[in-house]
Amino acid sequence: MLYLKTKLAFWKLFACAQLLAFFLSLSIYSEAQDTVSIYPGKIPNSRHVQAARPVRPAAAGMVYAVTHPMLEVFLPEKSTAGGSAVIICPGGSYKVLTYEAEGVRTAKAFAKNGIAAFVLQYRLPDDSLMIDKKIGPLQDAQQAIKFVREHALQWGLDVKKVGIMGFSAGGHLAATAATHFQQTYIENEGHTDLRPAFVILVYPVISMQEGLTHADSRRNLLGAMPLKETVDYFSNELQVNANTPPAYITHAGDDKLVDVDNSIQFYESLRHANVPAELHVFPKGGHGFVLRERPEEWMQPIFKWMTTNGLLGH
Template identity: 55%
Template sequence: MTKIALSSILLFVAVCGKAQQIIPLYSGTIPNATSYAMQESTSEKDGRILWYRKVSKPTLTVFLPAKEKASGAGVIIFPGGGYSGESYDAEGIRIAETYINHGVAAFVVKYRLPSDSIMVDKSIGPLQDAQRAIQLVRERAAEWNLAPDKIGIMGFSAGGHLASTAGTHFDEPLIENPKSTSLRPDFMILIYPVISMTEVPAHKGSRANLLGENPTAAQIERFSNELHVTTQTPPTYLTHTGDDTVVDVDNSIAFYQALRHHKVPAEMHLYPTGNHGFVLKLPTEEWMVPLFTWMKKNEWVK
């Protein structure tokens, strides 16, 4: 049994559908945390947790496919919510339930939301949790029947900013990593993502929540992920709508252009209408069809 399993209570819960476990991300002290433990709040319906707010204790919810279906691939999911909340059910649990039907293990991260009350530096707290999630899943890959080179990340909206930050800042470790475990995801899936923190096309709410009302030029540059694409950035799948009035499609376009210029394999699906959160209005099995096709083409799923 692993240290993290010994040091924490394994929770089996009905509200998470087919989830097998909920595991604390950290077995000991949470990095960058103050002594203040914020009381989480949730929105619930029909026995399911729809939203989390005021998150101070990050967790990983584990979904494993049946062994006869398992492809060896895994996806770590970061729900969106403008860095002020997390759309845990629609952009997390329901997506994970679809993945396991296709033989892909899924891990929904309830990450810390930026707050000066619970973090020494709120701008790096979510990224620390993303890096820890990648580290944890990769280190327990054998236990969960995963290929350690088929572990990707997925993010929606502000969760897409977090995912793209993890995918472009993996060589900037912000957590302890005694085993030198690779923090680089093998692929990224970004759904109507926030990418940039520049004045245009930044999502102002996400930027203010992560960096404060008056971020420095250095902070804006550090977290504008289109500026940090290199030839080592993981292959990426993007989808967005042209009429998104919440997170401008220019975020996805700028990131795609940076990927293309660095010869990083990338596929982008743009739709003329649907606005923000358009995939949430569709059955997951419908809108994820091209995503699974992309995964198969790249041999993460056979």
């Protein structure tokens, strides 16, 4: 009798464990599977080697400091995975990262649609932390592309379908990675391709030119009085060529913070270089409209664009 009770208790416990595992398997793809450091060794262009990770207050959903750049990994279910991946650069004027709303929320939507997503915690320009703050974020973007491609087999990815996405100042970073990949700012002994397969830009800062740029983003990245050649170099509408990757751009026409002409001029540069590009301008929404809308309300055209351009599926 004791044996039967013990056996029954065991099977009840086993059934509970199986049920718990089932529910965990249902929810695992709505949360990050891992957070990984993108630099296996010394962080380039860094004045200090610190053990601290980025400060990420849960309540605010913002990242205020990054000393060790990281990727937070969101993988789709294997049954829906198509091998495509996107590295997401949250915005925040190169002063802060709007991490949860632009990064994590967007990554979850990609994963639900079969696309692996990696939210990049990139270094924010800071003279006290970097030897040359202008190139710090670009180094991290290039390293993220390199890291994801070098681990593509592990995550079931197609190295030819790894793209980059950015919001606001993060859009400037993504556009910089898409137009400056021929200049390598990181160690790349294996010559991993640093050209993103595609770029997705959401209300992006594109230009550093007076009258068009977002003043705070320019000052935080380039300093108070940058040289003209530096301004031109980081004005991405001036750096487009025929090898720039295909682009999807979206912006609101009534954006009072980052003028929609940033997106329009970048689109025009792409068009004249015969680079496939799609531009969606909403009449209203202001800056940061994704903070107020659910991902499914503004991301469906992105998935359609990726499908049309052969960026989904192996």
